[in-house]
Amino acid sequence: MNAEAGTQLQDARIGEWRRVSTLTLVVNTVRTGGQALIPIGFALYSVSKEGGATGWAALALGLGGIVLFSLMVGGAWLSWYRLRYRIGENDVRLEQGIISRSARSVPYDRIQDVSLEQKLIPRLLGLVEVKFETGAGGKDELKLSYVSESEGERLRDSVREMVDGEKAPVTHSEAQASETRAEPVGETLFAMDTRRLLTFGLFNFSLVVFAVLLGAMQQLEFLLPFDVWDAVGDWFRRDGIEQAGALVSGYGAAAQIAALVYSVAALIVVGMASGIVTTFLRDWEFRLERTPKGFRRRRGLLTKTDVVMPVHRVQALVLKTGIVRRLFGWHGLSFISLAQDAKNANHDVAPFARLDELQPIVDASGFALPHAAVSWHRPSANYRADKVALSAGLCFLAALAFLVARWLLPPEAQGLGIGAVIMSIFGVIFAVQQAFLWRYHRHAVDAQYVYTRRGWLAPRTEVASRIKLQSIEVAQGPLARLRGYCDLKFGLAGGSFAIEGLPLEDAQEIRARVLESIAAVDFAKLPR
Amino acid sequence: MDTEPLTKLDPAYTTVMRIEGALTVLPFLIAATVLGVVGAFPSPWTWAPMIVPVLIALVFVILVPLKRYMARGYHMSDDRLRVVKGVMFHADTVVPFSRVQHLDVEQGPLERTFGIARLILHTAGTHNSSVTLPGLAHDTAVAMREDIRAHVKRESL
Numbered sequence: 183m184n185a186e187a188g189t190q191l192q193d194a195r196i197g198e199w200r201r202v203s204t205l206t207l208v209v210n211t212v213r214t215g216g217q218a219l220i221p222i223g224f225a226l227y228s229v230s231k232e233g234g235a236t237g238w239a240a241l242a243l244g245l246g247g248i249v250l251f252s253l254m255v256g257g258a259w260l261s262w263y264r265l266r267y268r269i270g271e272n273d274v275r276l277e278q279g280i281i282s283r284s285a286r287s288v289p290y291d292r293i294q295d296v297s298l299e300q301k302l303i304p305r306l307l308g309l310v311e312v313k314f315e316t317g318a319g320g321k322d323e324l325k326l327s328y329v330s331e332s333e334g335e336r337l338r339d340s341v342r343e344m345v346d347g348e349k350a351p352v353t354h355s356e357a358q359a360s361e362t363r364a365e366p367v368g369e370t371l372f373a374m375d376t377r378r379l380l381t382f383g384l385f386n387f388s389l390v391v392f393a394v395l396l397g398a399m400q401q402l403e404f405l406l407p408f409d410v411w412d413a414v415g416d417w418f419r420r421d422g423i424e425q426a427g428a429l430v431s432g433y434g435a436a437a438q439i440a441a442l443v444y445s446v447a448a449l450i451v452v453g454m455a456s457g458i459v460t461t462f463l464r465d466w467e468f469r470l471e472r473t474p475k476g477f478r479r480r481r482g483l484l485t486k487t488d489v490v491m492p493v494h495r496v497q498a499l500v501l502k503t504g505i506v507r508r509l510f511g512w513h514g515l516s517f518i519s520l521a522q523d524a525k526n527a528n529h530d531v532a533p534f535a536r537l538d539e540l541q542p543i544v545d546a547s548g549f550a551l552p553h554a555a556v557s558w559h560r561p562s563a564n565y566r567a568d569k570v571a572l573s574a575g576l577c578f579l580a581a582l583a584f585l586v587a588r589w590l591l592p593p594e595a596q597g598l599g600i601g602a603v604i605m606s607i608f609g610v611i612f613a614v615q616q617a618f619l620w621r622y623h624r625h626a627v628d629a630q631y632v633y634t635r636r637g638w639l640a641p642r643t644e645v646a647s648r649i650k651l652q653s654i655e656v657a658q659g660p661l662a663r664l665r666g667y668c669d670l671k672f673g674l675a676g677g678s679f680a681i682e683g684l685p686l687e688d689a690q691e692i693r694a695r696v697l698e699s700i701a702a703v704d705f706a707k708l709p710r
Numbered sequence: 711m712d713t714e715p716l717t718k719l720d721p722a723y724t725t726v727m728r729i730e731g732a733l734t735v736l737p738f739l740i741a742a743t744v745l746g747v748v749g750a751f752p753s754p755w756t757w758a759p760m761i762v763p764v765l766i767a768l769v770f771v772i773l774v775p776l777k778r779y780m781a782r783g784y785h786m787s788d789d790r791l792r793v794v795k796g797v798m799f800h801a802d803t804v805v806p807f808s809r810v811q812h813l814d815v816e817q818g819p820l821e822r823t824f825g826i827a828r829l830i831l832h833t834a835g836t837h838n839s840s841v842t843l844p845g846l847a848h849d850t851a852v853a854m855r856e857d858i859r860a861h862v863k864r865e866s867l
Contacts, residue, residue, distance in 0.1 A: 520834070652835030655803040663800055673809075673835025680837075693804065701789045701806040704862075705834070 199266045205307045206328045210258040212303055218254065222247060267326055269340055274314055276324055288314055288324050290345045294495055294520050295476075296338040300486040310334035314341065315520075342475060368471030368478055371543050372532045379465060382534040383458030385507045389449065390456065470531050472546050477517075477531060491529055495520045497675050498646040499549045501540070505639040515540045517547065518677035549645050552633045558624040562667035565683030566620040570613045577609030625681045627692055632672070634681055646672065646679050648699040656689050672696075716783030716794055722824040723845025724779045729820060731770030738763040784843055786854060789861070791831065793843050805841050807861040809833050815851045827851040831858070 225243065257280075265278040273287045298310045309328035329337065374382070466483035476492035498518040507513075513536070517529040531543055544551055552558075584602035591598070622638040632651075635643045653673035662668055662683075670689045672679040681689075742759040745751070751758050777797045785792040790806045814830040821827060827848040831841045846854070 652809045652833040653803060653805045653838045653841065655801055655838055657802075658796075658800040660798050668800075671837055673805075673833050673838040675834040676836060678837050697790060697804055697806060701808055704808040705811070 199268045201266050202262065202326055203309055203328055203330050203333070204262070205309055205330075207255070207258050207262055208307060209303050209309065209328060210262075211255055214254050214258070215251070218250065222250075269337065269344070274324060274341065276326070286324060290341070293341065293345050295490055295492060296341050297487070297489045298334050298338065299488075300482075302484045304328045305484070305486060312337050368473035370469060370471050371477070371546060372468075372470040372535060372539060374465060374468040374534065378534065379461055379468075380458060381512075382465065383461035384454055385504060385512065385534070386457035386461050387450075387453045388457050388460065389453045392449075392452065465533060468533070470543065477529075477543075477546070479529070479531060489529070491517060491519050491531075493547060496547050496549070497650050498644055498677060498679060499544065499547065499551075501551065501643040501645075503640050503642075507534075508640060511536055513537055513540060515543060518674065518679075520676050549647065550631060551645065552626060552631075552635075552643065556626045556628055556633065558626045558633075558635070559684070559688065560624050561620060561681075561683035562665075562685040562688075564665040564685075565662075565667045566617060568661055568665060569616045569620070569683075573616050574609040574613035577605050577612060581605035581609065623682075625684065627695065632679070632681075632692075632696065634679070644679060646674060648696050649703045650675070651679070651696065651700055654693045654697060654700075656686070656693065658686075714785050714787075714792075716785050716792075719779065719782055719784075719845035720826050720847045720850070721779075722826050722847075723782075724775045726820050726824050726826060726845070727775035727778060728771050731775060732767070734770050735763050735767045738766055779845075782845065786857070791841075791843070791854075791858070793841055803838060803841055805831050805833060805838070807858050809835075810858060810862055813855050813858060815848075815855050817848065829854055 260280050261278070264280050264283070265276070267274065267276045273289045274293070275285065275287045277283060277285045293314050295315045297313045297315060299313065300310050304310065304327075307328075308331050310331050311325060311327040312329060312334050313326075314324040326337070463483045463485075465481050468481040469479070471478045473490070476490050476495070478488070478490045480486070480488045496517045496519055500516045500518060501513060502516075503513045512534055514530065514534060515532045517531055519529050532540055541551075581602040584598050584605060587595070588598035588602070619638060622636065622641065624635050626633045627648075630648060632646045632648060633643065635641055651672045651674060655671040655673075656668050657671055658668040666686050667683050668686050668689050670681040670684060670692060681692075684692075742763050745759040746757045749756055774797070778795075781797045781800070782795045784794065789808065790804050792802065792804045794800075794802045811832045811834055813832070814828075816828045816830060817826075825848050826845055828842055828844045829846055829851045830843075833839060833841070843851075
């Protein structure tokens with residue numbers, strides 16, 4: 183304990199304890215207030231519905247609201263007051279908690295990266311959330327919410343310098359430190375202008391917004407001044423049905439088709455519009471730069487993110503595309519990295535680009551896309567046969583069940599024969615699909631990388647570096663053991679990487695070869 | 711490289727698994743006894759519920775521990791550890807020492823009674839982030855840990 187106090191005194195020179203920005207109070211109050219608003223609204227609504235909302239009830243409710251609000255503000259202030267952080271000599275420390283305190287220390291050599299994120303309200307107030315990523319997988323990351331933009335930048339720079347100071351030799355780190363100051367002038371690898379965003383948005387066609395609207399309507403129906411379904415029913419009952427029926431039949435075939443076309447067109451327009459809106463919100467001013475510290479990606483309209491991915495943290499590449507966008511030559515590239523994005527495990531580095539635009543990014547990451555000379559291998563033929571048999575077999579079993587039912591049940595039972603036919607057709611379709619997809623399911627290993635590719639119309643290619651793999655497992659289920667194939671699962675930091683259904687001998691041979699590369703380089707000596 | 715002979719685990723591991731199996735059977739045994747004593751089933755079938763715990767005991771106390779023991783094994787070479795396991799679902803994992811982040815030797819109360827331990831290798835990978843090798847004699851586990859640690863230390867210097 184004494185020693186700890188000593189180091190604390192010593193560390194105080196490096197950075198004293200600080201609190202996060204006072205404006206955090208505003209953000210937290212607005213946020214919890216927003217959450218509390220719905221229950222309060224419900225309470226108000228139910229009281230007013232009962233009709234006794236005058237006098238005492240209203241007064242009690244008002245007083246309750248005030249007490250609740252002051253409690254919220256008080257709580258926010260207390261937790262702000264009791265939270266402090268320090269950039270020390272060896273670690274970042276954070277102490278928090280109103281009654282039960284927690285003190286966390288993250289040593290610099292465990293910090294993978296520092297990223298800044300701005301959601302809408304903090305952004306209006308000029309605040310950022312600072313995340314110290316340790317590669318722990320998102321849950322236990324150290325977060326500081328919120329500090330001012332300048333403090334965020336300062337924290338990031340000083341922590342980065344500390345991290346590098348720990349790792350790099352002194353002469354090297356001096357050179358790097360001078361580069362740090364010049365960081366903003368990175369070489370732009372990829373950026374998306376408004377036109378590109380618009381095209382990307384069109385491909386992000388989505389009808390989710392419909393589902394959301396319908397769901398919201400069902401949930402919040404009772405808040406509307408009238409009952410939607412009753413109103414619709416009334417309208418139909420009153421005059422709708424006869425009139426509409428008369429109208430529609432009066433329109434004739436051409437008009438009916440026109441109406442159909444109109445509704446389909448409306449669906450398409452809404453789908454595209456929602457695609458464009460979500461794309462603009464997420465990828466506004468998308469910019470990927472190559473800085474001395476690694477790849478720096480900035481994007482976002484309302485929630486701005488600024489993420490730096492050190493090159494040596496990139497564990498694997500994922501190249502993917504869509505069925506339609508592939509026809510127009512568009513592809514997306516993302517990294518699997520130790521430090522992870524909050525929402526999806528991948529770091530999108532170029533979500534919508536031409537292949538030749540991706541090449542410089544791939545080169546900068548030290549990886550390579552599979553070249554023409556790579557010899558691809560397919561999964562075992564037994565694997566294909568089993569997949570076909572399994573996926574079709576279930577359907578045929580169902581068809582058989584229909585036939586048995588037809589035989590057993592009295593003749594009044596209708597549609598059983600049709601059911602059997604439909605299930606058999608499904609069985610055939612699945613069998614053909616599995617047999618066909620197998621042709622597009624392949625893997626390759628060359629001197630430096632392991633490649634996998636899956637999918638026919640929208641292929642997805644993954645590239646992992648041999649020396650950056652952590653472990654290799656040969657896994658077999660009972661069927662696989664009987665039929666002599668297996669899955670080869672690689673331990674990859676921050677993601678998963680596996681080759682499925684390859685012959686056992688191939689798997690063992692690949693494992694032996696890749697293990698030689700892994701064992702030859704120690705984790706601590708992996709290229710940085 | 712997959713032809714090298716696997717080292718078997720400590721035989722006491724089977725005993726531990728048998729006791730664990732017996733603990734699984736216990737609630738069923740109690741339930742069946744209660745049903746028998748209460749006489750929930752008519753005369754010749756009074757003790758029929760006992761069939762369930764007996765069957766479970768056959769599987770979990772006799773069959774499964776033996777099968778598991780037979781299926782498990784490991785091989786330690788000078789730069790990697792291979793762990794094999796799985797009766798139905800076979801898994802054969804190799805962890806190079808150069809990728810080991812840290813090591814644990816763990817013992818539960820039952821394991822301590824029989825002097826065995828689990829060796830756990832932690833890697834940075836998301837899949838197989840910790841590879842467990844159970845059923846080692848405690849001394850062996852500690853010796854293996856020291857060997858691997860020495861290797862990790864030597865390599866990262």
